[in-house]
Amino acid sequence: MNLMMISLKLLLFMNLSIIIITCKANPNQQGQPEGVDFDQYAGYITLDANKGKALFYYFVESPQNSSTNPLLLWLNGGPGCSSLGFGAMEELGPFRINSDGRTLYRNPYAWNNVANVIFLESPAGVGFSYSKTSSDYAKIGDSITALDSYTFLVKWLERFPHYKTRDFFITGESYAGHYVPQLAHTILSYNNIAASNHQTVINLKGIAVGNGWIDDNLCTKGMYDYYWSHALSSDESHSGIEKNCDYVSGNFSNECIKYMNMADVEVGDIDIYNIYAPLCDSSSSSKSPGNDFDPCSDHYTKSYLNLPEVQKALHAKATNWSSCSLVGWTDSPASILPTINRLISSNISIWIYSGDTDGRVPITSSRYSINALKLPVQTPWRSWYSANQVGGYVVGYKGLTLVTVRGAGHTVPSYQPQRALTMISYFLNGELPPKN
Amino acid sequence: MNLMMISLKLLLFMNLSIIIITCKANPNQQGQPEGVDFDQYAGYITLDANKGKALFYYFVESPQNSSTNPLLLWLNGGPGCSSLGFGAMEELGPFRINSDGRTLYRNPYAWNNVANVIFLESPAGVGFSYSKTSSDYAKIGDSITALDSYTFLVKWLERFPHYKTRDFFITGESYAGHYVPQLAHTILSYNNIAASNHQTVINLKGIAVGNGWIDDNLCTKGMYDYYWSHALSSDESHSGIEKNCDYVSGNFSNECIKYMNMADVEVGDIDIYNIYAPLCDSSSSSKSPGNDFDPCSDHYTKSYLNLPEVQKALHAKATNWSSCSLVGWTDSPASILPTINRLISSNISIWIYSGDTDGRVPITSSRYSINALKLPVQTPWRSWYSANQVGGYVVGYKGLTLVTVRGAGHTVPSYQPQRALTMISYFLNGELPPKN
DSSP states (O other), X not given: OXXXXXXXXXXXXXXXXXXXXXXXXXXXXXXXXXXXXXXXXEEXXXXXXXXXXXXXXXXEOOSSSTTTSOEEEEEOOTTTBOTIIIIIIIISSSEEEOTTSSOEEEOTTOGGXXXXXXXXXXXXXXXXOEESOGGGGGGOSHHHHHHHHHHHHHHHHHHSGGGTTSOEEEEEETTHHHHHHHHHHHHHHHHHHHHHTTOOOOOEEEEEEESOOOBHHHHHHHHHHHHHHTTSSOHHHHHHHHHHOOTTTOOOOHHHHHHHHHHHHHHOSSOTTSXXXXXXXXXXOOOOSSSSOXXXXXXXXXXXXXXXXXXXXXXXXSOOOOSBOOSOOOOOOSBOHHHHHHXXXXXXXXXXXXXXXXXXXXXXXXXXXXXXXXXXXXXXXXEEEETTEEEEEEEEETTEEEEEETTOOSSHHHHOHHHHHHHHHHHHHTOOOOOO | OHXXXXXXXXXXXXXXXOOOBOOBSOOOOTTOXXXXXXXXXXXXXXXXXXXXXXXXXXXXXXXXXXXXXXEEEEEOOTTTBOTIIIIIIIISSSEEEOTTXXXXXXXXXXXXXXXXXXXXXXXXXXXXXXXXXXXXGGGOSHHHHHHHHHHHXXXXXXXXXXXXXXXXXXXXXXXXXXXXXXXXXXXXXXXXXXXXXTOOOOOEEEEEEXXXXXXXXXXXXXXXXXXXXXXXXXXXXXXXXXXXXOXXXXXXXXXXXXXXXXXXXXXXXXXXXXXXXXXXXXXXXXXOSSSSOOTTHHHHHHHHHTOHHHHHHTTBOSOOOOSBOOSOOOOOOSBOHHHHHHHHHHTOEEEEEEETTOSSSOHHHHHHHHHTTOOOEEEEEEEEEETTEEEEEEEEETXXXXXXXXXXXXXXXXXXXXXXXXXXXXXXXXXXXXXX
8 A cells, every 4th residue: 555655754754864984882972961870882883895885873781780681672663764863862762862952861761771772773874874885775675674684683793792692672663563573584584594504593582563554554544543533533534434445455546545635634733643742832942851752852853963073972974864864665565464473473572562642653553453463362451550550551462462552652662751661671571561 | 321320420429518608709718829810709699598508609700801701600510529629629710729738829721811700519419509408419410400500690690790791601511511501401491581571681602511421322332432442442342342232222231231341441540531641649749730730639629628717718617528429310311412402593602522531421422422413514623723732623513513622631621721721712702713
């Protein structure tokens, strides 16, 4: 279903800048507060020296139990958006950026409290990642992203060999609903070859996909149903969509598209990635750092990551960094459900989680996608707790777990950092989130 | 449909205390901040001196334009809950109560900015309102409430005669979805008699019902659909309800009730009146006064209104005040839609509004109820604005307007005070809320 894919891409795509690389360890992150008690690394892994293709990462170890905590890879979606700009600086990273766009403050609910976390800018062309061979950009898509991310991991483990046997998890959100299962599948496929060649076997234990774009048709249906059930659109557009849109074939008639467009207009100018959040409004003062996510954070991130001293500290040469890049995408399967099905039979842990106030890839989309797998329920729907409050809901299927995060938008750890940390802690421990 | 009515009542009913009355004007509200720039009145209107039946009110005039601003009556629901304890002290009144339970702070978005507001504790038996004739409590229900509230208004206007010809509006929420249309209908009926007898004609211009319980069956259907679409309940309970519950007849089978109960349990321990809000948690510090509504406000209100000096300032004798009372309710029509239909033909302004994060009487319930009226759409669904953000959505039907308030729970002005004030200002001006 091309319609939504196009809008998904157009929404996030911006211009691309290419930079020259260098790679060192232990950056002193510019503008960070006093008392940082963990190690940080940033730089490049060269995938192909001939082509000059390299991926940028930011790696944060745990303040405590770093030598035993698992290794976790975080991937943002888009496709073409930066895990550094979103995941690291606005979601689950150890710091967030103050409204001055220059200084950082500590995120008490950073995921490096429970894991050693790699933020990867992927594929080449995103953020600080690049290729010197311009033809590389002509074939960017899901396949290259999965393969290059796998190559990155193998080479990264050569640089950090003490992590080779560590429990490894892949997490990500949005279009990473493609990236995460595809990378997991690539790892499991290559692990067999690597094992027989005495090469690095990646110790993959599980994946967690947040508000993931899993199936074009079912996610689109979930989105318009969410609009209507959350009182963002009219009865007229909803019944028009119900009547005219064929989500089985995905061949949408002009009449169907007319009503989809009508619903899109009716929603109006809200942050569809968190339907109750304010938009960044330059006329009002921005929020102080705290529990409430500042809606202007994207601006602070762009300012911060474009400071020459920050790029230097991160071992990235001067460049015009932007949060999302790439304007072409050569391959994108209409559904990632077959991949998920294959992963289920491999017995790794699979969690689909969803912030329930996201309208772009909403909880309805995740539910419809999972339902299509027709998995039997093993643990019935129940609430789970974080800090004495219901953090959301969980239902365990055979081979897959669905977890919701109450009051969280598309970027779950931005809006509910404490609940997100509780959730990921239990995921990494192989347990369902707590009953009370 | 008795099931829901019972649960609605049980949920809110508490013990009742009866007090001796007195009635004076101009209380100096105990614990209020400096610089109060409007007049306040509190006390009783005796409905029946022989029976010793009297209703308690708290009246706040506007700081500016009080002599031209309209007169607005606010009614809380329950049935049996206090407009003083909820509406005045936690929603749209000029003050809210600090966590000390003794002092007040100013609500900058109080509705007396745009209207002179009466908060009425109704019927007798609620809050400070009482009857000395205990048999009065045996026949409490919708009819008595409407009739006594009408009698209250006529007598109140004798005490404040300069308001007799003022534009008059009735507002309220929840079970006031019964009270407000019924009182409006009572006023219009008696106005004809009053006019011919040269008695007081109440200048009723419009009504606004918030998250109103309008139709037992459609509101119940709306509630369970909201649970499911907002990811509070499972696919299993939802399909069980869909299959087994007959919302046309309202005769619910045991199988239907089994799945309703299942959904109720699945939702777990959240504030169903605002599904994303925290519960009052005595283990964590309560919020500071500000934009975020303190979930422990009910406790502060109970403390405050039970202070002897406060009861004295309000001209209410010492009593054990509680927010909700009454354990029996003799009459409650299954649907208030016929009453609303009659009001539509009287040409008063009718607004149904809804905070969209309320799960108890959700926006789905309001939409289903309005849809049953089969009114043609005159102004298509669109967003409206307050303080540069989308405040919610509005759709204009012939004779009735639906307005949603984005991010607001059951008690709309508690959670979105600025948006609620914008909305009510436009309502009082006879205009739809603004397009930008």
